[in-house]
Amino acid sequence: MQPTIQNTADLVQSARVKVLTYGKAGMGKTHLISTADRPFVLSAESGLLTLRKFKIPYTTLKTRADVAAVFQWLQFDAGARANIGTVCLDSLTEIADIFLAEIKASCKDGRQQYGMLADQMNQVIRDFRDLDYDVYMSAQQEYDKDDYSGMMINRAKMPGKQLGASLPYFFDEVFQLTTATTPQGQSYRVLRTQGDTANDAKDRSGCLAPVEEPHLGKIFAKIKST
Numbered sequence: 001m002q003p004t005i006q007n008t009a010d011l012v013q014s015a016r017v018k019v020l021t022y023g024k025a026g027m028g029k030t031h032l033i034s035t036a037d038r039p040f041v042l043s044a045e046s047g048l049l050t051l052r053k054f055k056i057p058y059t060t061l062k063t064r065a066d067v068a069a070v071f072q073w074l075q076f077d078a079g080a081r082a083n084i085g086t087v088c089l090d091s092l093t094e095i096a097d098i099f100l101a102e103i104k105a106s107c108k109d110g111r112q113q114y115g116m117l118a119d120q121m122n123q124v125i126r127d128f129r130d131l132d133y134d135v136y137m138s139a140q141q142e143y144d145k146d147d148y149s150g151m152m153i154n155r156a157k158m159p160g161k162q163l164g165a166s167l168p169y170f171f172d173e174v175f176q177l178t179t180a181t182t183p184q185g186q187s188y189r190v191l192r193t194q195g196d197t198a199n200d201a202k203d204r205s206g207c208l209a210p211v212e213e214p215h216l217g218k219i220f221a222k223i224k225s226t
Contacts, residue, residue, distance in 0.1 A: 017220045018129045020092075020168065021191070022139040022156035022200075023177030028189060028214065029138040030090055032177065036136055036216040038085030042070055044094035061095060064102055064120070071127055086216070087131060091138040092167070096121050096159050114160035121163055125170050134220055139167070141176070146200075155200035172204035173223070177214060189214050 023029050030047050033039050034054045041048065041058035048058060061067055074080050074087060089095065096117065103116050129135055142157035147165055154176060158164040168174045176192040176199050190211040195201040205223045212219055 015224065016132065016134050017173065017223050018135045018137075018171055019173040019175060019216070019219075020137050020139065020156060020171040021175045021177055022141045022154075024141045027141075027177045027179075029177055032138075032214055032216060033086075033088045033090065033136065035214070035218075036086035036088065037134065037220070038083065039088050039136075040074075040080075040084040040086070041088045041090055042067075042095075043090050044098060045090055047090075061098065064099055067095065067098075067124060071124075071131075074128075074131055074133070081132065084133060086134040086136055086220075087128060089128060089135075089137040091140060092121075092125070093140040093157050093159075095124070096163065099124075100159050114162060117160055118163045118166070121158070122166065122170075125167070129170055136216060137171075149197070151197060153198055153200055168200060168202065172202075174200060174202045175212075176201050180211060191219070 021029055021032065030045070031050045033041055033056065034051055039056050041051070041056060042061055043058050044061045059070055061070070074084070099120050100113065100117050103113050103120075107113055107116060125137070128137070139156035139158065141154055142164075143152060143154055144164070145151070146153045146155075156164065156167050158167055173193070178190060178192055178199070179187045180190045181187050191214045192199055192201045192211055193203040193208045194210045207222055208219065
């Protein structure tokens, strides 16, 4: 039986943008949410004070059941779909820590714990990534050895080697929130969109500059207009 033949020229840019952004503590990953269209925050951290003046709705995640309940609400509630533009998970690193704590309470075999964590978190990432919203997920940054190149690299931090290594493959857009310096020596924040030997990043849309202004609304509009 002949397979269905398609042509890549017929592919169109998805109407929704899915982004993973990582960076050092205090760099502004949470504050970046304020630049998104009609954000709703799933918070597993205690750092939302930076968003206080923006009056952004949020819910706090403390258990795996909390994550599942919010996912169901976002997927099926008409009010959520009408009023939320960007679902923001802040952060994947902390959410994974919540899952790992529950796994350790029920499974005492250390060899199995991180495999279970990878399976559960991979499903959560897929589920939220595929929701019919723009999606922003943040993660903490770590400096670790890349299994492919053998070199040390800045990348998103997750508990367990298996989960951390697979994380970027779920996203078309992986950004590093970092700093650059003007010729006058002044530091300012940027989103790195293209990786190099020392930093993990990628832009599969092909329409972003190597570094962009840290503004999700502008970046998402730029990707969607391509």
